[in-house]
Amino acid sequence: MPRFNRLLITGAAGNLGSVLREGLAPLATTLRLTDRAGMGDAAAHEEIVQADVGDLGAMLDVVAECDAVVHFGAAPVEKPWEEILNSSIKGGYNVYEAARRYGIKRVVYASSIHAVGYVRREEGADTHTEHRPDTLYGLSKCFVEDLAKLYFMKFGIESALLRINSCFPEPADRRHLATWMSFRDLVQLVTRCLVAERIGCTVVYGISENRERFFSNEKAAHLGYRPQDSAEDWREEVEAKCPPGDPFDPGVEFAGGVFCNYGHPDDAE
Ligand SMILES: NC(=O)c1ccc[n+]([C@@H]2O[C@H](COP(=O)([O-])OP(=O)(O)OC[C@H]3O[C@@H](n4cnc5c(N)ncnc54)[C@H](O)[C@@H]3O)[C@@H](O)[C@H]2O)c1
Numbered sequence: 001m002p003r004f005n006r007l008l009i010t011g012a013a014g015n016l017g018s019v020l021r022e023g024l025a026p027l028a029t030t031l032r033l034t035d036r037a038g039m040g041d042a043a044a045h046e047e048i049v050q051a052d053v054g055d056l057g058a059m060l061d062v063v064a065e066c067d068a069v070v071h072f073g074a075a076p077v078e079k080p081w082e083e084i085l086n087s088s089i090k091g092g093y094n095v096y097e098a099a100r101r102y103g104i105k106r107v108v109y110a111s112s113i114h115a116v117g118y119v120r121r122e123e124g125a126d127t128h129t130e131h132r133p134d135t136l137y138g139l140s141k142c143f144v145e146d147l148a149k150l151y152f153m154k155f156g157i158e159s160a161l162l163r164i165n166s167c168f169p170e171p172a173d174r175r176h177l178a179t180w181m182s183f184r185d186l187v188q189l190v191t192r193c194l195v196a197e198r199i200g201c202t203v204v205y206g207i208s209e210n211r212e213r214f215f216s217n218e219k220a221a222h223l224g225y226r227p228q229d230s231a232e233d234w235r236e237e238v239e240a241k242c243p244p245g246d247p248f249d250p251g252v253e254f255a256g257g258v259f260c261n262y263g264h265p266d267d268a269e
Pocket of ligand 1: 014015035054071072087112113164168
């Protein structure tokens with residue numbers, strides 16, 4: 001029997017949203033899908049609502065009658081400030097505020113490694129490490145993580161804050177040997193965050209069972225996430241095509257990788 005009557009996925013037209021659209025289907029009688037981009041036709045178990053997550057009125061309509069929210073709709077990389085402000089910061093606020101108004105009790109949020117991008121690789125971090133954003137993008141993830149903490153303490157909304165590292169079909173470079181997460185592991189992690197009896201307000205790193213890693217999920221064991229895939233399976237292929245970088249290049253020194261090399265997104269070219 002499905003765990004939810006109606007489960008909402010934001011960012012459903014995106015790469016990860018599309019993976020979750022398929023992977024989370026068994027959990028709900030109805031999946032409600034939202035994005036500002038087109039999402040194709042709705043299957044029998046789906047409802048599709050096209051909307052801008054930065055518009056509170058629109059999001060109140062989208063969130064109504066849902067039992068839980070999987071919030072993945074946002075600027076997915078560094079973008080100009082106005083885009084970060086609307087899609088990621090206001091968008092995050094609108095989702096949590098709509099959840100509060102409708103009495104929704106659990107949100108799974110796609111945060112990012114870039115909330116702690118200025119962690120040195122060799123120092124590593126766990127799920128209690130303070131924020132060290134490497135971009136305005138990373139800063140927006142810090143904002144929504146703190147918003148989630150406020151809405152947990154004050155309004156009792158549980159959250160899983162997924163600091164996803166690099167979730168792609170396969171690892172593309174040497175950094176990904178530590179940061180990669182498979183689509184299968186993403187579906188398992190989001191599922192665990194939705195079905196675990198109590199999640200509180202928990203940060204968890206979105207990574208597969210990689211031999212190399214910058215982050216520890218030891219303090220998130222209550223979620224019961226057991227990654228099944230490993231970047232190790234791609235090591236030979238990746239090392240053959242990608243020569244090692246300079247260890248003192250900020251893109252190699254810090255966990256955030258090339259994002260640590262970016263300037264301000266609003267500076268003229
Ligand atoms: N792919 C990764 O490795 C990775 C790593 C860390 C975090 N994340 C986070 O996961 C989420 C999904 O990422 P993705 O890789 O699937 O990116 P994506 O660009 O494929 O998906 C993002 C989706 O959000 C939608 N969106 C953006 N602004 C919107 C707005 N104002 N209103 C409505 N919809 C809007 C886009 O249309 C898009 O479909 C993002 O929040 C991203 O920051 C992804």
